[in-house]
Every structure is written in structure tokens, then in C-alpha cells.
Amino acid sequence: MELRGKVLVAQGGGPTAVINQSFVGVVKEARKYSQVTGIYGALHGLAGIVEEDFVDLTKETEHNLEFIAQTPSSGLLSTRDKPDAAYCREIFKVLKAHDVRFFFYIGGNDSASTVSIINDEAKKSSYDFRAIHIPKTIDNDLMLNDHTPGYGSAARFVAQAFMGTNLDNRALPGVYIGIVMGRHAGYLVGATALARKYEDDGPHLIYFPESPFDQDKFLADVKRVFEKHGRCVIAVSEGIQDKNGVPITVKLNENEVEKDAHGNVQLSGSGSLGDLLSQLIKDNLNIKRVRADTLGYLQRSFAGCVSDTDQIEAREVGERAVQFAIGDNLDGSVAIVRTGDYSVDYQLVELKEVAAKTRLMPKEFINAEGNNVTDAFIKYVTPLVGSGLPEAYRIRAPKVPKILNK
């Protein structure tokens, strides 16, 4: 018998510029199915389910849905709650009471883990139920995905940011450090390479969580670039770690470091890593003008910097999730697969293949020195940031011959 019942959609973890595209994709696609008896949104992710805090999305206009799709950050609000067995029992009480039969959770690998747990609990309690994980993360670190919705827009943001700060650093030379998000994976910091156009453009150095960070090597790199160009622009992932896997921000920081429910150390929302690296350069290299910015939350929520490719794909993963769950009666996680240069398709993969796992940058995307991306990475990332990326231009006028022969 065809499964009939309500659709529930929710968002978990950190927001992205296009996470509402997926949410709206779910809602608009779900409206097409006669077996759907209602479409609810849970506020603040799982927490909203436990609290029975739902909005009735069948009473939302098409126009407003499209406006929300264009708005960054989670329109249904978010949570970092991680469910245990007791939490799941609470969730099922509510889902059953409202006859929710289709659940769509938009989030990263922690959210995939959540969907997997809920799915297992549903099976244990013989509740006929489809749960689908819809990917999103600016970190781009989900297994089996060529890339994840949210990454392209964040990559575009950091490219535009470094395009500007490279020009700034060229005008007023010195060392500039920009700290970029990315807990375990260097995909986002790698995208700063798209800021380059001319041979001497920065970022001149890029540091990844995947390549063990060594202070002496770092200082030697900076010294070499500064001696060559009279300036140095450096992109550093917040997640850089030493050869033993200890985050540099934990290693250099004297203060206590916060952890979330998933056991993740707080990396964002503080300028300390940038300031510590800045001090390291000042103390060791006799360079006067050293500046550090931490790009922070702007990377995932800035209003008005979005990849059109990312927007479309985020919408499509939401649509396809509904088609898999309601049309095909399947569970799983929707993954983006690259099928051409450039084209993608969507596949349903096992939740357990994505849940709580982290995809790192492959070796062929990072140079042997561990301080730059490769051409293979540039080829990989270029289509993801979308069309119309700004471009920097320089004066080509010739030098005037000196008269005073200085």
C-alpha cells in the first residue's frame, strides 16, 4: 500500500547561503504528491520536533517561498542537538502523533548521523517512515559527494574576499593572513586560489588541515615569498593541525577551548588563531606590517554573494529527496555526482556511508609542499563558484623614463 502521511522538513547545523533553496525544493516538490496529507516545518531542527514546534507550510505562498529561497541562513532555524536513544523516543512520540511519514533533514555529516539514528529507531518500532538526509555544508566534507550545496557560494565568498585583500596588500604591502573556515577539510581555504589572476597575485601560500602545519616551515615559506614579492598574502584554514593531529588553535591558545554536543572544538567566532600566527611572524621575521583577518561567519551567511550553480543544485537536491522518498519509497542521503565538465546528477546513497564521516581533500588537490592547491583542484572548483566572478584589472601603462636618474 502506498505510504500516506505528512512531510516534515527541518534544518540542522551551521547555515549556508543556499540552505533555504533545498528547504523550498522539498516544500514545492512535496506539494505535487497526493499521498502527502500536510507539509510541516520543524523550527530549530530536531529541537523543534521534541518541542512539537511546527509551522504549517501548506499555508505558505509560492512567492514568499521563492523569496525565502534567496535568503541566506536556515529559514526554519537550526540546532546543534545530537539525539541519543531517549531523545529519539521523544521525537517518535511527536512524529506519530502528527502522522509524519516523510522526514527531510538538511545538514552536514552530523545531521546525516541524526537521520541515520532516527531511521534505525523507526525500523525498531516498526513505524512505516521514510527519512532522507539532504546535504549542505560549506566545508564540502561529505563522503560520496562530488561537492555539497553551500560550498560553491562560500567558495565564491572567500575568492572575492582574497581578490580584494590581495589588491589591498599590493597597494599597502606587508603580510596579510586570512583565516578561512573548514574544520577538517581544506576545500574552502583552497578556493581562495581563485582570487589569483596575475602571476604575483596572492594568496601566495595556502595551509590546509590535511597537511601537518609546522611553524618553522611556515616561517620559511613566508620569508621566501616576502623576499620575492615584498609582500605576502596567506590563506590559513581554521582547522590546521600539527603532525599529531592537535589543532594549532588549541596548541597556541592559553585559554580554555569550547566544545559542542558533537565534540567539535570551537574554531570560529574568535580572532585568536590569526593573531597568534601574526605574532609568530612579527617575532621571528622582522616584518613590520603584519595583519590578520578571520573571515568568520560572513563566509556562510553573507547576504548577496552566491553561486548560481550552487543555488540551482541546492534546489535540486531538495526536489530529488522528495522524489526518492515519496515517489520511490526510499531512505538515504542524496549525493551530488559529477557527470561531465560541467554537469551533475543526484544519487541516493546509504545514510551510514555519509553519517559522521569526513571527506578530506585528496592528495592530487594539494601540492607536495602542502602550501598551495594544484591545477587539478582549480579545474574541480571553478564551475562550483558560478558565473560572473569579479575580476581584477591592472594598469598596463608603461613606466615613464626617469629624468633625475634616481
Added chain:
Amino acid sequence: MELRGKVLVAQGGGPTAVINQSFVGVVKEARKYSQVTGIYGALHGLAGIVEEDFVDLTKETEHNLEFIAQTPSSGLLSTRDKPDAAYCREIFKVLKAHDVRFFFYIGGNDSASTVSIINDEAKKSSYDFRAIHIPKTIDNDLMLNDHTPGYGSAARFVAQAFMGTNLDNRALPGVYIGIVMGRHAGYLVGATALARKYEDDGPHLIYFPESPFDQDKFLADVKRVFEKHGRCVIAVSEGIQDKNGVPITVKLNENEVEKDAHGNVQLSGSGSLGDLLSQLIKDNLNIKRVRADTLGYLQRSFAGCVSDTDQIEAREVGERAVQFAIGDNLDGSVAIVRTGDYSVDYQLVELKEVAAKTRLMPKEFINAEGNNVTDAFIKYVTPLVGSGLPEAYRIRAPKVPKILNK
């Protein structure tokens, strides 16, 4: 007799998103005058004059000039050099050798000061010479100007940034602090108010250099907002100071603070102020999730966030500067005057009225409590950020009645 000779254009101080519009305005306008025997650009501002480091802008194409105009940061590169009498003598040796008779310096109040000094030296040495200061500064702190080129685009950037971080903070509640540029004037931090649309949108609190910063008052403000909304978004100017005029960043910072040639304390390029305020809240208010971002150099150089109004005006000040100097044989500083709602005109004002002076926010732009802008400020700033500012939308769907009556 009509003054004949070369035009020299240069850029000083921190870059903006539209500083090249003014530069290109000078070059394209200067090409129309028969008494102009050449158009040179000095690289790295005054330093390029002393070094005789010129490019011949008569050999630059129209297309490339227009591309450069769209590129943020100083295309001619910049400097923070401050000239003394000896430095000026070096400058005049070079200007005379190259028969430079018209000098255009695009910069802030320090640059106006520079032009004033050079102008005085020219008069002393009876060198027939016109020097014009063309305004630019994201701080918007030049005397006699309704606003300055560069401000509108930076204001747009911070508005879009806070629009996003407000949505982020709404999705994952806590306290968010964003540190905004502005050494003495709060115009830029005030523009974060344009991020608001719904009644409970942040920034909920805004702190200005003009209003003495009191820690206890600050903590009480944050506590009140957090209790009301369960979250709090705060915009803080990097230039906030205590009632004795001591910058809070100097007061709270244990490390030595850098100064530039103009005696300005280094405020940007470090996350320390945000981190210190963050710690203050954690230590005193028992709020767990407190995050601070320092918006940093992105505010003045981000590629791809620009006010169209600002672009046009920046171009026009450059054009008018040439018309004043070459067409009318005058010296001075070009000022933007508001003549309607919204229209502007350009006036030539005395260099001494602008040089090394700072225009602060008038009382009517800041509320009595010193923690928010007024409606008068919103009216003032709205046209400056240009057309098509992104807008945030929210779900309007009604709540679903609870079944389990939690």
C-alpha cells in the same frame, strides 16, 4: 597665460571599493584639455613621486581604464608616508623636472593635509602649480562633505554582512559581536542598522567612537537584549573609547600597540577587540555561546560588493577635480554636497578646512543612550548604499497546534 603642463594623479591611504573610479575620472577628463601635455600616475602615492616612479597614462586604453575603475583598491598603489619640508623639496625637484603643473591626490584627511603642505611649498617656491585633493574614505569623516566616496560601498558591505550574521544568529542563537572599521567616526558602524527589516532583527546594539564606552553599561545592554530576544547581535566600532578618549583596544590590550606615520594607533588587522569584548560577556553574563568577528579589510576591498551611487559619485569627483584645476585654474578639495533627496553636487573647498580634521557623527544621528542610530541617520545613509540591497524574508506559515500539549 593659460597654465600648460603635465597632470599627475596618485592615491594615498587605505583603499576603497571605488577609489579607482576617481582615478579614472581624472585621467579621462584630463584627456580633454589641450593644455595638458601628458598624464602621469605616481605609484605608491607620494613615495612614487620622490622615487620618480611614474606610469604614462596617456598610453592606457579606454577599455582597460574602465575595467580598472571597476576594480577595488588603489590601482596606482598607495602609501602612508607623511611629507615634511625636506620630503616636499624632493617632491618639487621631481615635479619641476617633469613639468607637472596639475596634481590630483585621492585620499582621506591625511592626504588632504599632504596636498595642503605641497600646495604651500609650491607657493613659497613660486612654482605655478595646481593641487587638488579628491576625497575618499570609508570612514566618511571628512569635513564639509555630506559623505565621501568609498563610504557608500563599505556601508553596503557591512549592511549585507550584518544581514547575514543576524540570520545566522537567529538560526543558532547566542551573542554575536561584529567589529566594524572607523577610527574616530561611527558612520560605518551605524550603517549596520540597514541590515534590519523585522522588529527583532539585529544589530540590536551599536557602539560608536562618539559615545563614551562604559563596560557596565555595555553588559547591562547585552543582558537586557538577550533576556528579551534570547539572542543578541552587536555592532561595535573599532574606534570605541572610554570617557577620557582612550581607545578601548588600547585599554584592554596587554600587548604593545602599533602606530603609523600619522600617529594613528593600529586598530585593524587584529581580532583582539572582539575577543576581549567576547570574554567580558562570558565572564559576566553567564551566556554560553558568544562569538566575535572582526570584519577587517574586507570592508574596504571586497571584490563584488559596491554601491552604484558611490561608483558614480567617485567618478564624478575625479572629473570635477580636473574641471576645477585645469578648467578654472583653482586649488582645493572637492566636497560632495547633498542638494536634494536624493541628489548631490560638488564644490571646491579650502584644503585647510579638510586637512587633518575629522568630522564626527552629529548628535541627531545617535540615540540618547549611545547604543543605536536614529531615524535621521537611516534617512541619511539609505541612498548612499545604492540600489538593489539584498533583503531577508521569513516564513509566514502559521504554527501547527500541538497535539501532545507540551
